[in-house]
């Protein structure tokens with residue numbers, strides 16, 4: 694499905710700016726949490742921040758003061774190791790207090806390094822064993838429809854999870870049950886723990902595979918806030934209690950926004966030297982707040 698992106702109107706510009714600002718605040722939270730531990734899945738969270746931001750700043754129906762509100766949309770993080778990214782989003786959304794982020798990964802924290810739904814407000818499922826998120830999302834979407842709920846289920850997947858058979862069983866199940874209240878998104882960062890996704894187990898052509906499964910499919914630059922909002926607009930417009938599920942395939946760059954980390958060789962789990970955190974923070978600030986930065990550094994807008 695092709696998405697056309699005409700020049701944004703004033704209101705659309707405000708939406709895009711809001712999502713971009715959300716992602717910027719998230720990225721700073723990620724650096725702060727990473728520094729608290731000296732290491733972590735920092736690259737994924739930076740790369741996927743724009744995806745989380747499009748959902749939380751623009752689309753998700755939630756109440757910050759009542760994470761269990763029954764009418765909420767559900768956001769399911771399949772990838773437990775991306776928890777640092779979700780914590781950053783929950784803080785930017787006002788669900789987790791920002792000053793709690795400094796407890797990240799420490800004993801008794803509500804924000805452990807691996808996702809634990811019972812610990813963290815706003816976290817719907819525990820992750821860790823990959824390939825299960827979409828199966829849970831299918832059950833949840835089915836259950837909500839049985840209850841005549843208007844809530845949608847959003848499921849965040851990684852490209853590594855497309856190597857899991859259970860993901861494709863769930864994809865077929867979602868189509869079989871006509872789960873139009875289900876919207877999935879895949880972070881295509883082209884990387885896994887064992888190396889590039891293309892080398893571990895090739896998954897292309899991803900678009901065609903999901904289309905063959907009976908889903909509405911959108912593929913976009915996952916670091917472009919306007920393209921993300923456009924894709925979620927189309928997916929939500931297509932959404933219905935009984936219809937096709939939708940998937941947004943998001944091509945992202947690991948470490949996006951911090952050039953020092955964008956080019957790390959071992960990017961799946963980053964160890965970052967003590968002196969480098971200040972550089973990360975400065976690069977992030979320059980990248981998103983200095984209008985001359987993009988021209989001078991010849992990086993992609």
Ligand SMILES: Cc1ncc(C[n+]2csc(CCOP(=O)(O)OP(=O)(O)O)c2C)c(N)n1
Pocket residue numbers: 737772774821822823824851852853854882884885886887960961
């Ligand atoms: C079922 C299962 N198999 C293997 C693992 C080990 N594992 C943890 S992260 C990871 C990489 C998965 O790919 P992806 O999520 O795309 O990695 P990233 O983009 O974060 O580098 C693997 C294989 C796991 N957590 N669960």
Ligand SMILES: [Mg+2]
Pocket residue numbers: 851852853880881882883884885890
């Ligand atoms: Mg990956």
